[in-house]
Amino acid sequence: MSCGAVQxxxxxxxxxxxxxxxxxxxPVRWASPISTSPHTRTPSCYPRCRSRSTRTRTCRLVLTxxxxxxDTPRALPxxxxxxxxxxxxxxxxxxxxxxxxxxCVAGVAAAMVALQPVPAQAIxxxxxxxxxxxxxxxxxxxxKTFNDRNWxxxxxxALNTNSMNSTEETYTAIREMLKxxxxxxxxxxxxxxFATTLSSTRNSLSGVGLEVTFNxxxxxxxxxxISGGPADDAGLRPGDIILxxxxxxxxxxxxxxxxxxxxxPPGSSVDxxxxxxxxxxxxxxxLRRRAIQLSPVKSALCSQGFAGQxxxxxxxxxxxxxxxxxxxxxxxxxxxxxxxKGASKYVLDMRNNGGGNFPEGVEVAKTxxxxxxxxxxxxxxxxxxxxxASGEAIEAEMPLSILVNKGTASASEVVAGALRxxxxxxxxxxGTYGKGLIQSLLxxxxxxxxxxxxxxxxxxxxLDINKVGIKTDRELSEELPMSDPQGFxxxxxxxxxxxxxxxxGPVDRSDVDMDFAEFGDxxxx
Numbered sequence: 001m002s003c004g005a006v007q008x009x010x011x012x013x014x015x016x017x018x019x020x021x022x023x024x025x026x027p028v029r030w031a032s033p034i035s036t037s038p039h040t041r042t043p044s045c046y047p048r049c050r051s052r053s054t055r056t057r058t059c060r061l062v063l064t065x066x067x068x069x070x071d072t073p074r075a076l077p078x079x080x081x082x083x084x085x086x087x088x089x090x091x092x093x094x095x096x097x098x099x100x101x102x103x104c105v106a107g108v109a110a111a112m113v114a115l116q117p118v119p120a121q122a123i124x125x126x127x128x129x130x131x132x133x134x135x136x137x138x139x140x141x142x143x144k145t146f147n148d149r150n151w152x153x154x155x156x157x158a159l160n161t162n163s164m165n166s167t168e169e170t171y172t173a174i175r176e177m178l179k180x181x182x183x184x185x186x187x188x189x190x191x192x193x194f195a196t197t198l199s200s201t202r203n204s205l206s207g208v209g210l211e212v213t214f215n216x217x218x219x220x221x222x223x224x225x226i227s228g229g230p231a232d233d234a235g236l237r238p239g240d241i242i243l244x245x246x247x248x249x250x251x252x253x254x255x256x257x258x259x260x261x262x263x264x265p266p267g268s269s270v271d272x273x274x275x276x277x278x279x280x281x282x283x284x285x286x287l288r289r290r291a292i293q294l295s296p297v298k299s300a301l302c303s304q305g306f307a308g309q310x311x312x313x314x315x316x317x318x319x320x321x322x323x324x325x326x327x328x329x330x331x332x333x334x335x336x337x338x339x340x341k342g343a344s345k346y347v348l349d350m351r352n353n354g355g356g357n358f359p360e361g362v363e364v365a366k367t368x369x370x371x372x373x374x375x376x377x378x379x380x381x382x383x384x385x386x387x388x389a390s391g392e393a394i395e396a397e398m399p400l401s402i403l404v405n406k407g408t409a410s411a412s413e414v415v416a417g418a419l420r421x422x423x424x425x426x427x428x429x430x431g432t433y434g435k436g437l438i439q440s441l442l443x444x445x446x447x448x449x450x451x452x453x454x455x456x457x458x459x460x461x462x463l464d465i466n467k468v469g470i471k472t473d474r475e476l477s478e479e480l481p482m483s484d485p486q487g488f489x490x491x492x493x494x495x496x497x498x499x500x501x502x503x504x505g506p507v508d509r510s511d512v513d514m515d516f517a518e519f520g521d522x523x524x525x
Contacts, residue, residue: 126170127159133174133188133450134158136442137181140452142379147181154180171448183453184214185439191447196259198441205294207263208270208287211354212242220250220258222274223433224352224407226294227321227483230287238352238407238433239277246271266291296322297330300485301341304493306500316343317488320364323356323411328363335367335394345504346395348415349403351429351482355410358438362387365418368425370396373460374418377438384455400425401503403480404472409433416470417459426507427472436466473507 123131134155137146146154154177162173174188189197209229215221220242225232242250245261253261262270266289273284298319305313316338320331338346348368355361365374369389377385402416402425413432419425438455458464477497481487492499 124164126164126167129444129446129448130158130162130164130170130173130177131155132444134177136444136450137178137186137452140440140442140454141181141186142437142453142455143181143183144380147183149180167446174450178450185435185437185451186453187451189441189449189451193260194441194443194447194449196263197449197451205263206266206291207289208272209292210236210262212258212262218251220253222277222407223409224354226292227319227352229292230290232483234285234287236274237277238405241275241277242272243275243282244273264289294322294324296320296324296327297334298485299334299338300489301338301343302489302492303341304489306492307495313345314341314343315489315492316341316346317349317485318346319349319482319485319488320412321353323353323358323360323364325357325360327357327360328367331364332367332394339395343398345399345401347401347403347488347503348425349482349488350408350412350416351403351405352407353409353412354407354433355412355435358411358414361411361414365415366390366392367394368396368400368419369393369422372418372422375414375460376458376462377455378458379455383458396424399504402427403429403476403482404432404470405430406433408470409435410437413465413470414457417463417465420470420473421460421463423509426474426504427470428474428503429472429476431472432465432469434465434467434469436464436468471511474502474505476502 134151138151158173158177162169164170164173171188171190178186178188207229208231209226210231211223211226212220213223222231222236222238222240222242224238225236242258244250245258248261250258250261262272264270269286269288271284271286273282275282298321300317302315302317305315316335318331318334318338320327335346362374366389370391370393371389374387374389376383377387400419402419404412404416404427408416408429409432413435416425416427416432420427436457437453438457439451440454441449441451443449456464456466459470477499478491478495480491480499
C-alpha cells in the first residue's frame with residue numbers, strides 16, 4: 001500500500017484542523033506499531049500504538065512528514081502532531097485512515113484531506129485502577145478463553161457504562177467483571193479483605209476458626225474447621241452450609257464479607273445458622289470468638305504402637321493442620337525428632353487441612369520423597385512447569401500413612417497425590433475436597449488486590465483432581481482424634497480394630513498409570 005504524495009502544511013499552534021496538500025517527493029509517513037509480536041506487522045499507513053499489548057484498542061496517531069531538503073521525517077507542530085483514536089481492531093484503524101486521512105488511490109495528483117483530531121478522553125484514577133485489575137487478569141489468568149468471553153469487550157463495556165466516580169463504584173465494576181469468569185477463586189479483595197487474607201497465612205487470628213467457600217450451588221460451605229477453634233469445639237464439620245450470620249443471610253455475600261463477619265475481637269460472640277451436611281437439618285448456635293494460635297504442626301511418638309503389638313513398634317504421628325510459611329520447616333523438625341526416638345512407622349494427618357501456601361506443600365512432599373515428580377503445573381496450553389523431588393528427603397523409606405477427609409484440600413492434596421502416585425504412602429480416610437487450582441494474590445496500587453487462578457495442577461500420574469479429589473486406598477473403620485496427638489496414640493493402642501492393617505497394609509495401585517505420566521506427551525510450554 002502506498003500513501004498519496006502529500007505535504008504537511010505548517011499550521012499555527014492554535015489550529016484545530018490539519019491540512020494535507022499534495023507535493024511531489026514529500027509523502028506523509030505513518031509510523032508502524034511498536035510490538036514484539038510478529039502478528040502485528042502492518043502496512044505503513046497504520047498508526048503508532050504506544051502500548052506493547054497486541055490487543056490494545058487505544059492508539060496514538062503520530063504524523064511525520066519528510067523534509068524537502070532531506071529524507072528524515074520532521075515532526076508536525078506540537079499542537080497537531082498527536083491525536084487519539086479509539087478503535088477495537090487495527091483493521092478498523094486502517095479503514096478509518098483510508099476514509100478520513102489519506103486517500104491511497106494511485107494516480108491522484110491533488111487532494112485536500114482534512115483531519116479533525118479526536119480529543120483524548122481523560123482517564124481518572126478510578127478507571128486506571130479498573131484497568132490495572134483488568135490487566136492483571138489478562139496476563140495471569142489460567143483460561144485464556146476467559147470462560148468463552150470477549151475479555152477486551154468486557155473491559156470497554158465496563159468503561160463505557162460505569163462512571164467509576166468513586167472507589168466503591170470502581171470496586172463494584174471490577175467484581176462484576178470477574179463474575180463473567182465463573183470462577184469463585186478469582187476474586188477482588190478490598191484493602192481490608194486483602195489484609196485479612198494476608199493475616200490468614202500467619203500463625204494467629206481472632207475469630208471462630210473456619211475456612212469456608214461457595215460451592216457450585218452458590219451456598220457458603222464449610223471447607224474445614226481449624227482444630228481446637230470455637231467452630232471445631234461446637235461440632236461444625238466439612239460440608240455444613242452457613243445460612244446466616246448475626247441474622248443476615250449470606251446468600252448474596254462475598255467470600256470475604258463472610259470471613260469478616262466471622263472474625264472479630266476475642267470474647268465477642270457471633271450467631272450462626274447452618275444446615276448440617278449429614279442430616280440436612282437447620283441448627284442455630286452462638287460461637288464466642290477467641291484468639292487462635294495457629295500451630296500448623298504437632299507431633300507425638302506413639303511408643304506403645306498398636307493394640308496387641310510389640311511395644312517396640314513405635315509410630316511417629318505428625319498432625320499438619322495448614323500450610324503456612326513455616327510448615328515445611330516444622331514438619332522436618334518433627335520428623336527428625338521422631339526418627340531420633342526410634343519411630344518405625346509414620347502417620348501424616350492432613351484431615352481438615354484446607355491448604356494454604358502452595359510452595360510449602362511441595363517442600364513437605366520433598367521431606368518424604370527422594371525422587372520422582374511431585375506435581376505438574378498446567379494451563380490451557382499444556383504443562384507449564386514440573387516440580388520434582390530433590391533427593392534430600394529426611395525419611396524416604398519407613399512405612400508412611402496419610403490421613404485425609406473431605407476437608408483436605410489444595411496444597412494438602414498436592415502432598416497426598418504426590419506420595420500416593422509415587423508409591424510412597426498409603427492414603428486412608430475419606431475422599432478429599434478436590435481443589436486442583438492455584439491462585440496468586442496480585443496487589444493493586446491502592447492497597448487492594450485480585451486473587452487470580454493462575455494454573456491448575458495434576459498429580460504425578462497426570463490426574464486432574466479439581467472437583468474430584470484424591471482417591472483413598474481404604475477407609476478408617478473408626479474416627480481417630482486429630483487435634484490431640486497423645487489422644488491419637490491412646491486411640492490406636494486401645495482400639496479393637498486392626499488399625500495397623502488399615503493404615504499400613506498393602507494396597508492395589510492398578511489405577512495409577514505412571515508409565516503414561518513418564519512417557520506421555522507433556523507439551524511443556
